[in-house]
Amino acid sequence: MPGIKLSEKTIGQIKTICSDFGNQGSELINVLHQVQGKLGYLPAEVQEVIAKELNISVAKVYGVVTFYSYFTMIPLGEFPISICMGTACYVRGSEQVLAEFKRQLKVEVGQSTPDGQFSLNCLRCVGACGLAPVVMVGEKVFGRVSPQMVKNIIADYKEGTAGEAKSA
Amino acid sequence: MEMINLTIDNKPVVVPYGTTILKAASGIGIDIPTLCYMKLDDMNIENKPGGCRVCVVEVKGRRNLSPACCTEVTEGMEVETHTIRAVNARRTVVELILSDHPADCLICAKSGNCDLQDMAHHLGVRKIHYEGEKSMYREDTSPAIIREIDKCIMCRRCETMCNDVQTVGVLSAVNRGFHAVVAPAFEMNLDHSVCTYCGQCVAVCPTGALTEVDETGAVIRALSDPTKTVIVQTAPAVRAALGEEFGMEAGTLVTGKMVAALRRLGFNYVFDTDFAADLTIMEEGTELLTRLSAFIAGDKKVKLPILTSCCPAWVKFFEHSFPELKDIPSTARSPQQMFGSIAKTYFADKIEVKRENLVVVSIMPCVAKKYESSRPEFSVNGNPDVDFALTTRELARLIKLGNIDFKALPNEDFDQPLGESTGAAVIFGTTGGVIEAAVRTAYEIFTGKPLPRLDFEELRGMDGLRKATIDFNGTPIHIGIAHGLGNARKLLEEIQAGKSEFHAIEIMSCPGGCIGGGGQPYHHGDAEILKKRQRAIYSEDTNKTIRKSHENPYITKLYEEFLGAPNSEKSHHLLHTKYFDRS
Numbered sequence: 063m064p065g066i067k068l069s070e071k072t073i074g075q076i077k078t079i080c081s082d083f084g085n086q087g088s089e090l091i092n093v094l095h096q097v098q099g100k101l102g103y104l105p106a107e108v109q110e111v112i113a114k115e116l117n118i119s120v121a122k123v124y125g126v127v128t129f130y131s132y133f134t135m136i137p138l139g140e141f142p143i144s145i146c147m148g149t150a151c152y153v154r155g156s157e158q159v160l161a162e163f164k165r166q167l168k169v170e171v172g173q174s175t176p177d178g179q180f181s182l183n184c185l186r187c188v189g190a191c192g193l194a195p196v197v198m199v200g201e202k203v204f205g206r207v208s209p210q211m212v213k214n215i216i217a218d219y220k221e222g223t224a225g226e227a228k229s230a
Numbered sequence: 231m232e233m234i235n236l237t238i239d240n241k242p243v244v245v246p247y248g249t250t251i252l253k254a255a256s257g258i259g260i261d262i263p264t265l266c267y268m269k270l271d272d273m274n275i276e277n278k279p280g281g282c283r284v285c286v287v288e289v290k291g292r293r294n295l296s297p298a299c300c301t302e303v304t305e306g307m308e309v310e311t312h313t314i315r316a317v318n319a320r321r322t323v324v325e326l327i328l329s330d331h332p333a334d335c336l337i338c339a340k341s342g343n344c345d346l347q348d349m350a351h352h353l354g355v356r357k358i359h360y361e362g363e364k365s366m367y368r369e370d371t372s373p374a375i376i377r378e379i380d381k382c383i384m385c386r387r388c389e390t391m392c393n394d395v396q397t398v399g400v401l402s403a404v405n406r407g408f409h410a411v412v413a414p415a416f417e418m419n420l421d422h423s424v425c426t427y428c429g430q431c432v433a434v435c436p437t438g439a440l441t442e443v444d445e446t447g448a449v450i451r452a453l454s455d456p457t458k459t460v461i462v463q464t465a466p467a468v469r470a471a472l473g474e475e476f477g478m479e480a481g482t483l484v485t486g487k488m489v490a491a492l493r494r495l496g497f498n499y500v501f502d503t504d505f506a507a508d509l510t511i512m513e514e515g516t517e518l519l520t521r522l523s524a525f526i527a528g529d530k531k532v533k534l535p536i537l538t539s540c541c542p543a544w545v546k547f548f549e550h551s552f553p554e555l556k557d558i559p560s561t562a563r564s565p566q567q568m569f570g571s572i573a574k575t576y577f578a579d580k581i582e583v584k585r586e587n588l589v590v591v592s593i594m595p596c597v598a599k600k601y602e603s604s605r606p607e608f609s610v611n612g613n614p615d616v617d618f619a620l621t622t623r624e625l626a627r628l629i630k631l632g633n634i635d636f637k638a639l640p641n642e643d644f645d646q647p648l649g650e651s652t653g654a655a656v657i658f659g660t661t662g663g664v665i666e667a668a669v670r671t672a673y674e675i676f677t678g679k680p681l682p683r684l685d686f687e688e689l690r691g692m693d694g695l696r697k698a699t700i701d702f703n704g705t706p707i708h709i710g711i712a713h714g715l716g717n718a719r720k721l722l723e724e725i726q727a728g729k730s731e732f733h734a735i736e737i738m739s740c741p742g743g744c745i746g747g748g749g750q751p752y753h754h755g756d757a758e759i760l761k762k763r764q765r766a767i768y769s770e771d772t773n774k775t776i777r778k779s780h781e782n783p784y785i786t787k788l789y790e791e792f793l794g795a796p797n798s799e800k801s802h803h804l805l806h807t808k809y810f811d812r813s
Contacts, residue, residue, distance in 0.1 A: 106415075106416050109415070109416075113415075118399070119393060119399025119400070119402065119415070120399070120415035120416075121400060121402035121404070121415040122393070122399065122402045123415070124402065124415040124417075125402040125403050125404045128404045128405045128406065129403075129404075129405070129406045130406075131406075
């Protein structure tokens with residue numbers, strides 16, 4: 063197992079979420095959803111805490127985490143990039159957009175860049191088919207994205223972060 | 231109870247509400263083929279994920295075929311089990327499974343015992359019409375169990391055993407779609423997990439995805455090495471099941487033939503783990519009485535109940551899950567390890583063979599015994615007390631390889647001095663047997679009186695959790711029995727909560743005890759086989775002249791010549807052990 067040690071505070075947060083759901087094994091998906099919302103991802107150590115709290119086996123927790131593509135064991139980047147692969151976006155070329163992101167960032171789907179800035183994922187339909195193909199970076203939606211635009215989108219965020227880092 | 235009327239293959243049938251089509255059909259003698267489905271009657275073990283779709287049948291009025299194993303009957307239902315459509319679908323399903331299966335049947339460990347192979351044969355599959363990608367998954371080898379997940383058909387039987395029956399929770403379906411496999415958490419290897427090696431996953435796996443580590447080759451090498459003296463011990467449950475591998479009726483006792491076969495295979499001495507079982511009773515029984523007497527005398531430091539410690543999967547289970555209770559089980563080693571320890575000291579001295587040149591092989595109904603024999607505390611300077619632990623199935627393979635006509639063998643007797651045993655020892659092979667054997671000896675030592683009876687029916691049976699009170703001449707002794715680790719967990723939680731009423735508890739990991747061990751001939755979901763083996767064990771006990779461990783003359787001699795007394799310092803050194811916190 064990759065050795066990360068959870069802080070007492072993180073463990074406390076996970077336990078609170080579990081107890082909010084009555085420590086019921088049947089609430090596993092809800093618990094995972096909330097914990098990922100809080101921590102950004104579900105590493106092995108987190109799954110172990112959840113298994114213990116809900117009194118189910120770690121193997122079961124891991125089984126659910128690996129079944130649903132929404133759950134991730136890899137930390138999301140500071141700027142999580144999601145490319146819509148829904149029907150409308152797909153027919154309007156989202157696959158080429160995805161390929162360009164992969165090429166620019168040198169990562170595969172489900173991975174993050176080594177500096178932790180960007181992570182790349184696919185999603186299914188964000189309900190903005192009129193803007194297809196759609197890319198989301200964090201909460202921000204980019205419409206009618208072409209492969210040529212990819213480089214600029216990434217650059218905007220890179221520069222943005224540099225600025226933030228200075229001011230911090 | 232509400233009753234449901236339906237017809238299956240035009241035959242009317244009335245069954246209770248909630249019955250599945252599969253069960254209703256089998257009740258009127260209609261056999262619907264199944265693959266993932268498994269049910270062990272009277273043992274609360276059922277696996278019906280409806281995953282494989284081999285059992286599909288036609289239900290009038292329904293557009294799709296229905297899986298018989300998990301479709302409940304409804305009033306007026308008309309079921310046809312073997313229409314052309316159903317049979318074709320069944321064959322298609324099996325072809326699709328085979329399209330993602332390494333077709334290495336000729337050399338697969340499960341060949342001849344594989345439910346998938348049988349199904350393909352049964353359905354007359356001659357061509358696989360679907361070509362496609364094949365799953366590739368690394369092989370995982372542990373001290374006892376090998377996982378070849380390429381051969382997994384996702385029937386989930388192992389998952390049912392590991393989670394619902396044993397509550398160990400190592401195996402689970404992980405990933406999705408084509409990449410779905412059954413694996414431990416984070417897809418770690420078994421030997422990093424909390425796996426107890428009970429082998430119940432192996433016992434129920436329909437294919438070669440889960441098998442035991444095969445050590446027959448190493449044993450053959452030892453047998454052919456002229457510098458080695460090779461001796462063998464056979465566990466009680468083996469003699470009640472080995473015959474099945476040679477087409478004999480389940481429950482046939484083959485003790486004499488087994489001894490003859492081992493001699494023909496070239497073992498220098500054929501001994502009996504039963505001898506060590508008698509020794510276990512002396513050690514464990516004495517420990518029980520010591521603790522009990524102190525407890526009755528009011529010693530607050532004494533911990534009760536005492537738990538049996540013969541079962542290696544059980545030992546690993548509490549080391550992982552209940553480490554705070556590790557002072558409660560008896561410190562007595564298992565019979566396999568007691569035998570190894572005595573063989574490599576007392577017996578090696580007797581025949582003047584150096585420890586390094588004495589090879590101890592054991593034949594066990596168990597895969598966890600492989601792991602147990604590899605535990606470092608059971609070796610001296612790197613030389614293990616037990617060199618190889620083979621399963622009943624592996625012994626059958628050796629006998630077949632030796633081209634020995636097993637059924638035609640004469641009955642032969644074990645060698646001495648480590649081959650003599652009592653009826654109390656042989657019942658170690660079934661749930662309830664260890665504690666009954668202990669009672670027979672402990673009663674006489676505690677009360678100083680001969681037992682009024684030898685058969686303790688109240689300790690026998692197949693219920694997962696049993697309890698009984700035995701009157702030790704005015705002192706009531708409360709006894710608990712659990713088989714299956716899920717049942718054991720319940721008793722342990724009672725102890726944790728300080729609510730346990732028992733003085734002594736027997737625990738065996740496998741349903742039925744060792745007769746249902748993970749190394750036994752495959753039962754293919756037929757619980758009746760386990761019951762027949764159990765009856766065989768008790769009949770061997772009844773037929774023995776001596777039925778109490780402390781009356782075994784060779785045990786008496788062993789204490790006189792070598793060990794001194796039960797629980798002596800030497801006994802402690804050679805026959806006892808300690809447990810580790812593995813949480």
